[in-house]
Amino acid sequence: MRPSRSKLGLIRLTVVLLLISAVALVCFVKGFVAAEPAGRIIRTALYPLQRAFAVAYEGIAARVQLIRDYERILAENELLRQQVQEMRLLLVKYDEVAAENERLRALHDYSEQISYETIAARVIARDPHGWRDHIVIDKGTANGIAKNDAVLGSHGLIGRVVSASLNSSVVMLISDPQSSLSGRVQDSRSLVVVEGTDRTDGLIRFDCLESGDKVQVGDLVITSGLGGVFPPGLPIGEVYSVEKDFYGIADTGLITPASNLLSIESVLVIIGAGV
Amino acid sequence: MRRASIGTAVITFLWAWLTVSVETSIVFRFPQPASSVNPLLVATLSSALFVAPEYGVGFAFICGLMSDIALGNAVGLRSIPLVLCAAVVGMAQDKLSREHPVTWMLLGVMGSLLHDLVYFSILGLVGYLPLLYDQLIKTAAVSALANGILSFVCLLPAYLWWRTRTRSFPDRLD
Numbered sequence: 001m002r003p004s005r006s007k008l009g010l011i012r013l014t015v016v017l018l019l020i021s022a023v024a025l026v027c028f029v030k031g032f033v034a035a036e037p038a039g040r041i042i043r044t045a046l047y048p049l050q051r052a053f054a055v056a057y058e059g060i061a062a063r064v065q066l067i068r069d070y071e072r073i074l075a076e077n078e079l080l081r082q083q084v085q086e087m088r089l090l091l092v093k094y095d096e097v098a099a100e101n102e103r104l105r106a107l108h109d110y111s112e113q114i115s116y117e118t119i120a121a122r123v124i125a126r127d128p129h130g131w132r133d134h135i136v137i138d139k140g141t142a143n144g145i146a147k148n149d150a151v152l153g154s155h156g157l158i159g160r161v162v163s164a165s166l167n168s169s170v171v172m173l174i175s176d177p178q179s180s181l182s183g184r185v186q187d188s189r190s191l192v193v194v195e196g197t198d199r200t201d202g203l204i205r206f207d208c209l210e211s212g213d214k215v216q217v218g219d220l221v222i223t224s225g226l227g228g229v230f231p232p233g234l235p236i237g238e239v240y241s242v243e244k245d246f247y248g249i250a251d252t253g254l255i256t257p258a259s260n261l262l263s264i265e266s267v268l269v270i271i272g273a274g275v
Numbered sequence: 276m277r278r279a280s281i282g283t284a285v286i287t288f289l290w291a292w293l294t295v296s297v298e299t300s301i302v303f304r305f306p307q308p309a310s311s312v313n314p315l316l317v318a319t320l321s322s323a324l325f326v327a328p329e330y331g332v333g334f335a336f337i338c339g340l341m342s343d344i345a346l347g348n349a350v351g352l353r354s355i356p357l358v359l360c361a362a363v364v365g366m367a368q369d370k371l372s373r374e375h376p377v378t379w380m381l382l383g384v385m386g387s388l389l390h391d392l393v394y395f396s397i398l399g400l401v402g403y404l405p406l407l408y409d410q411l412i413k414t415a416a417v418s419a420l421a422n423g424i425l426s427f428v429c430l431l432p433a434y435l436w437w438r439t440r441t442r443s444f445p446d447r448l449d
Binding site: 006007009010011013014017018020021022023024025027028029038039042043045046049050051053054057061 | 341
């Protein structure tokens with residue numbers, strides 16, 4: 001008895017609910033029922049859970065996607081790292097080329113300003129211990145370079161050729177303690193002797209050959225041409241400091257070389273002006 | 276008795292609320308074929324099989340109604356197939372040994388098929404599915420089969436969980 005009663009109740013319940021649903025469906029199809037108020041209430045009730053589920057799902061989905069993408073991201077990351085490394089190397093090369101271009105352009109401009117025949121050369125060697133003494137350039141007698149040819153940087157005199165071989169030459173810089181040349185203060189026309197020093201700050205010294213206040217700080221010192229080695233009128237540097245000599249008669253002091261002697265990479269050699 | 280009925284009704288509403296929320300907010304985000312999972316159907320089958328047939332029918336009606344109204348569908352679109360499914364599964368389970376997993380699996384798949392066929396028929400009836408009759412049947416059959424298999428997969432953990440808790444089915448809730 002009990003199972004049949006239970007089944008009867010189930011059938012009765014099912015029929016009632018199906019009838020309600022069917023009536024609602026027919027009414028909807030006929031456009032009769034507007035379930036909007038009930039919809040608003042149910043949607044409002046569902047909103048918190050729907051939002052919570054949506055947020056949770058999106059969070060989980062994002063993490064799952066991240067895990068899925070992990071291998072791809074790793075590979076991509078490795079590739080990008082390689083590309084960044086290559087780009088860095090390219091950038092360094094580019095900077096080098098740009099800097100060299102700048103130096104050569106300055107040398108070219110300077111060579112057009114002077115009226116001597118010049119040849120451009122690259123510094124290929126330098127004594128790392130005697131930093132300001134000698135440099136080796138990649139041009140030699142095969143290019144017309146001879147001993148005592150004047151060597152210029154991009155802004156002025158830097159030294160002279162002391163030894164020339166077939167394809168390279170040794171240049172003694174004006175900062176070398178052995179270097180000595182005749183100069184002239186451009187404004188006062190006073191003669192000075194410019195000598196190298198063993199200072200580490202790149203400055204060279206001068207001794208004025210005339211008595212009195214002939215030299216001012218900031219004066220430009222140029223080659224005089226009297227020594228017979230360097231042509232006249234080549235910039236040597238600016239007077240950095242002035243003081244009186246041991247006897248208090250003549251000016252003496254320090255000069256900042258026109259070209260930075262510590263970082264020379266390209267030079268101009270004046271051909272045929274040496275003795 | 277009355278207090279127990281009220282409690283059952285409240286719990287049924289809460290379960291329906293939870294199930295409809297899951298279906299409307301999550302399932303559509305699943306990739307295929309996981310998006311074919313029908314939580315309302317799975318919950319209805321579970322309640323009809325593991326709680327009581329009457330409870331399953333009531334739960335199906337509330338779930339279907341809530342889903343239809345919340346989504347602005349034709350009222351009855353979901354509740355009719357769910358109620359039918361719960362009733363048929365509830366009645367059929369007396370004929371078979373409920374303790375046997377194969378029985379349970381058979382009922383689940385059968386319920387899914389029935390639900391989907393009725394559902395697609397109603398869709399065609401109200402004009403939501405502009406397909407020819409043979410296309411409708413084909414679509415319904417394919418979808419029903421897929422949903423039946425997915426329902427089985429989804430119901431398996433529920434069944435296993437139930438097996439660990441009790442060795443026998445309750446006749447009714449109260």
